[in-house]
Amino acid sequence: xxxxxxxxxxxxxxxxxxxxxxxxxxxxxxxxxxxxxxxxxxxxxxxxxxxxxxxxxxxxxxxxxxxxxxxxxxxxxxxxxxxxxxxxxxxxxxxxxxxxxxxxxxxxxxxxxxxxxxxxxxxxxxxxxxxxxxxxxxxxxxxxxxxxxxxxxxxxxxxxxxxxxxxxxxxxxxxxxxxxxxxxxxxxxxxxxxxxxxxxxxxxxxxxxxxxxxxxxxxxxxxxxxxxxxxxxxxxxxxxxxxxxxxxxxxxxxxxxxxxxxxxxxxxxxxxxxxxxxxxxxxxxxxxxxxxxxxxxxxxxxxxxxxxxx
Numbered sequence: 001x002x003x004x005x006x007x008x009x010x011x012x013x014x015x016x017x018x019x020x021x022x023x024x025x026x027x028x029x030x031x032x033x034x035x036x037x038x039x040x041x042x043x044x045x046x047x048x049x050x051x052x053x054x055x056x057x058x059x060x061x062x063x064x065x066x067x068x069x070x071x072x073x074x075x076x077x078x079x080x081x082x083x084x085x086x087x088x089x090x091x092x093x094x095x096x097x098x099x100x101x102x103x104x105x106x107x108x109x110x111x112x113x114x115x116x117x118x119x120x121x122x123x124x125x126x127x128x129x130x131x132x133x134x135x136x137x138x139x140x141x142x143x144x145x146x147x148x149x150x151x152x153x154x155x156x157x158x159x160x161x162x163x164x165x166x167x168x169x170x171x172x173x174x175x176x177x178x179x180x181x182x183x184x185x186x187x188x189x190x191x192x193x194x195x196x197x198x199x200x201x202x203x204x205x206x207x208x209x210x211x212x213x214x215x216x217x218x219x220x221x222x223x224x225x226x227x228x229x230x231x232x233x234x235x236x237x238x239x240x241x242x243x244x245x246x247x248x249x250x251x252x253x254x255x256x257x258x259x260x261x262x263x264x265x266x267x268x269x270x271x272x273x274x275x276x277x278x279x280x281x282x283x284x285x286x287x288x289x290x291x292x293x294x295x296x297x298x299x300x301x302x303x304x305x306x307x308x309x310x
Contacts, residue, residue: 027259033251034263040244042270045116046278047237052112055224058217060234061108065210067238072203072245081197088196088204096188100205101212103181110174115281120271121160121291122175127264127298128153129183131305137187146304149297156293159286167286198249261302265295 051060073083110119128150134140142150161176162168189201217223226234251260268291275281283291 026254027256030251030254030256030260031263033247033254034260035266037244037247037251038264038267039270040240040247042120042267042274044237044240044244045111045120045271046274047233047240048108049111049116049279051226051230051233051237052108054230055226056217056220056222057109057112058213058215058220059223061105061213062210062217063213063234064108064237064241065104065206065208065213067210067234068206068241069203069210071238071242072199072206076197076199076203079197079199081200083200083203088200090192092188092191093196093201093204096185096192096201097204097208099181099184099188101181101208103178103185104209105212105216106174106177106181110171110178113171114169114175115275115283116279117272117275117281117283118160118169118172118287119175119178120268120275121283121287121294122157122172123179123182124265124268124291124294124298125153125157125179126182126186127261128294128301129179130186131301133183133187134190138190141308143304143308146301149300149304153294153297153301156290156297159290159293161290162286167284202245262299265298268295 048060048064076083107119107123131140131142131146132150135142157176161172185205192201224230251263254260272281272283275283
């Protein structure tokens with residue numbers, strides 16, 4: 001019995017080049033999807049901020065939450081998934097809902113009180129804090145280089161917020177709360193079984209936020225029947241969030257995580273541009289310096305994660 005002849009070297013090299021070319025093309029597609037997702041999130045934030053001048057915070061959260069729950073719930077139902085299932089309510093699932101509600105309420109309240117550009121700069125610390133939380137609570141190994149990067153990134157957050165200094169805004173602490181809520185949500189998500197789809201997680205997360213918003217509205221009062229403009233703005237926020245959700249999911253499925261994830265930081269660019277042209281915001285030098293530190297250390301952390309994985 002003769003041995004099979006090996007593939008010719010030239011053909012093998014062309015095959016490998018073709019594979020690398022396909023992977024590179026997938027990464028480019030993933031980068032484009034992620035950039036679109038960040039634009040969608042920035043637009044959704046802008047629409048929400050526009051409504052907050054006329055609608056109470058609780059009402060905005062309730063409308064956005066129940067609207068998102070309906071969209072994602074129907075989407076999951078159309079795919080044949082069981083939206084109501086007692087098996088969903090594991091400890092990690094419930095914990096995720098708690099963090100989702102806390103983060104959403106803090107985010108919308110902060111959006112009503114501080115500049116969009118400032119809030120967007122603060123939440124850029126999310127990837128760094130996820131790495132920190134994974135090391136502290138999930139047992140992920142983090143080398144000294146990433147620990148240093150995390151600490152420097154936290155200094156960048158302090159520069160943005162500037163506690164105790166003349167430029168400090170107490171409401172920016174709500175932005176810190178929103179960031180910790182989002183980090184807790186992301187960490188809890190990692191502990192949820194893969195059998196629970198992202199659509200179900202999104203549907204229940206929006207529903208929990210909607211219930212919280214309704215509770216806030218009942219306590220604060222002041223509900224307003226939205227006119228045509230406000231209705232369009234709320235609809236725009238929901239549609240942009242839906243597109244962003246689809247795009248971020250497509251990005252993570254098409255491209256490599258290490259290639260795609262850095263493009264999450266484009267959200268700050270879009271947010272600052274929208275804040276400048278729509279709200280007339282002009283971030284000061286300290287905010288820009290702090291944001292640059294946070295983004296730089298976040299990118300370095302991603303680079304180190306990729307290097308360690310290799």
